[in-house]
Amino acid sequence: MANTKDVIKGEEVTLEIQPGMNILEVNKKLAQKNMELLRKHNVKAIDIMGSIGAGKTCLIEKLVQALKQKYRIAVFKGDLTTTIDAERIRRHGVQVITINTGRECHLDANVVARAVERISLEAIDLLIIENVGNLICPAEFPLGTDKRVVVVSVTEGPYMVVKHPFTFMNADVMVINKKDLAETMKIDTKQLEKQVKEIKPDVKVAVTNALSGEGVEELIKALEL
């Protein structure tokens, strides 16, 4: 906060802060740095966001299985407290770093930068980041990845897209997961797809079943991997 102007009235001081102290902007600058560093090492990075239980970890497991021949992969897992998800992914033979977020409900570019310091960028080509389960906050904090993915599942009801327009405005790819349950939940995935494209015309959509692996190929294509 360099550009400040003091207006002194007796003992009372008003500190006027010039533009440039945008709190979200600070994160964005750090994200830009992360992206430059990753690009320099030819590492592609993907941020996977979505509500609790949408199927982020299952999808990452499937992505890792499908891509580990082609890329050397590392996974970052943002978690409030546990390492359960990290163990699930580690089983597939890739490096997993858990980022404990404490009480923060999202990852930010700063914690990702510190995690990047813990791995060797020469030894990987693809970095997949599982964000904290939360459909709202992570969207405002880019991490410096090439692609930002939002995973929703049909069990979240027909209004999750229209209720969170800003989340989807920040996404490059939307995954509609648990397609096997769509009929039971009376959800028309085409309708969800139409809604998200209304909000963000250039978003790519993949409809998946993360348990069977159906649609994962489509997702890989959407991620340009």
Next chain:
Amino acid sequence: MTTQIIESVLEEAKKQGAKKVIEVQLVIGKMTFLGTEQVRFSYNILVEDTIMKGSKLIIEEKDGVIECSSCGYRGEIPVVDDPAYHVPIPTLRCPKCAKAAKIVEGKECTIRSIRMVK
């Protein structure tokens, strides 16, 4: 988020050697998930044990502006008012050429000023 705002204010107040903070002015873009009511609510709880306790919070909201790189449109963010959705939904679809536009304003979360007693 509100935690981060308060930390920044406290940090600045400390730098200035303030005894008490009496007023904070924020600018919040309407294109963020931050609702003024939520910010206000958590602000009042979070300042409880700090020198910001009892300070006045003034929030100015900033409208969303989008810009289209395909046709050059720049203006307020359009909304779709499909009755099937029950609520107007903001969209990044350019109102002139229907391609995808980008948000250029309305994503700020800025501390504009802090009034304090030294």
